[in-house]
Amino acid sequence: MVALLTPLTAPVEPVDALRRIAFLLERTRAGTYRVEAFRKAVKTLREVDEDELRERADAGTLQEIPGIGKSTSGVIAEALAGDVPDYLASLQERAGGPLVDGGEDLYAALRGDCHLHSDWSDGGSPVDEMVLTAVETGHDWMVLTDHSPQLRVANGLSVERLRQQLKVVDGVNRSLAGHITVLKGIEVDILDDGSLDQTDEMLGRLDLVTASVHSKLRMNAEPMTRRMVAAVSNPRVNVLGHCTGRLVEGSRGTRPQSEFDARAVFEACAEHDTAVEINSRPERCDPPDELVTLALEIGCLFSIDSDAHAPGQLDMKAYGCERAERLGVPAERVVTTWDVDRVREWAAPA
Template identity: 50%
Template sequence: MSGSGGLRQLLRGDCHVHTDWSDGGDPLEAMVAAAAAQGHDYVVLTDHSPRLTIAHGLSPQRLRRQLDAVGAVNEALAGTGFRVLTGIEVDILPDGSLDQEPELLALLDVVVGSVHSELRMEKAKMTRRLLAALAHPHLDILGHCTGRKLPVATDARHAARGGTLRRRAPSSFDVDAVFAAAARHDKAIEINSRPDRLDPPSNLLRKAAKVAGLRFAINTDAHAVAQLDWLGNGCARAEAAGLTADRIVNTLPADELLDWTRTHQA
């Protein structure tokens, strides 16, 4: 899948990227250099939160050290026109709370919240979980909202064990209520560009596109340098759903993106 339309050319950054601080395969500096080479203005660093121990999620202490590392990288980038924005992919816990200290979340530029556990939760409970997360003042983007996985190899390691790849069905929740809440709180729904996610599924993406005022973020969820090219997948899906650039938050310049995220804590 590729995004050859105009939307790809209008993206100013990627709001969901991992490094080897958590479960990414490449260091911060390499991911930043590759993101800058895409012609973008910014990249948002969103390594995992503590509860996701399998992904080496960042404790509060490690996240503080990462913020210092990002500051050093931005000092080195001064004058280039490119910047690294601070962020996290924070786990949405079963009660809808976010898996990181609120004081730390308040310091971050962009917070992506995603469900990584109890994905088979009963529909009404999952709905309440997502609604609580969307109402949280520190959450900006709801990541890969259904949690589905497709049996697609995304790198050489996955290809080598291709016979063991499995499909994971999407979680069940009241999509009308969740999308309406996202619009009401002015939060964005992620269009995840990973070939093994492509989340939300096309039928839900078309439904979401019809919700007045609902914003979206087209992200790679990249865990390696080569995966930063996946944005075209999300752009093609957004265009197929009829979405226009004014509804995509990462078509905004960095300062305007930050103006938007700050409204959630106001």
């Protein structure tokens, strides 16, 4: 069951305080620069001996450690003194509650996430930090879906880099057995002709594939429809990601939705058991309400996903749950409420 994190209380370890601050900043979409200061400090502290840390706190020289600044040194010093740092206490009070009113029952029913990124592509944190945060927030399973090669701006994974990442996932699963299952996945680009931007051999080694359009979003409706229908009909594809490609707010500005025959695409999804993603990122809010309703009427499965690019963004599924619950999407039609064995069985090519 996915749930809100319980607020930290004294005493709190400095690393835990810094991680929680970063998490809370990420879930409320704070600026990247602010978040990076705390994530960088976490990485630094893990390399510093505790005795040295306490000596520097007593001497007032914490900021002499590379990667530790004014704000992070204050948090460290207060934590070492046995207190909840003031900055953390303030954040927990104003940013630790639900992100949105509504959808609480569906949010609590979630067990996994089919779309999230690490620093192997354009995410901001390593795999182990994404996984640890998923464990802390009650996920039973998650699918690591870094980008595919064509999306160079996002450092998409070549065949060789994807092979290396799969070994990392194996290691994580060995070390965290019984706590969470990390499924092997990818967010694969849907190419102009509807083919997929990764080799068949590598796609065959994955547990689950989320497929999305990232290029030529203004393609005419007829070829865009053929492109999407071909992709969702591919037995390797399990989830259709952010299907309209729209942006409704945020630092990247806005972008209109792609034009395609949504009925034809969703009928192909229903026929081939491909889930329609309800992308929970506020800047996407994709698909729009009327298309969620259409997919529901046609009989599609859904996947409520975070599309997280940072640990705190895993919580953004709350936005998707609010929309799904308000629009009448039943929990049993949401694959991210299923247990991992059912997800594996569903995602396996027929």
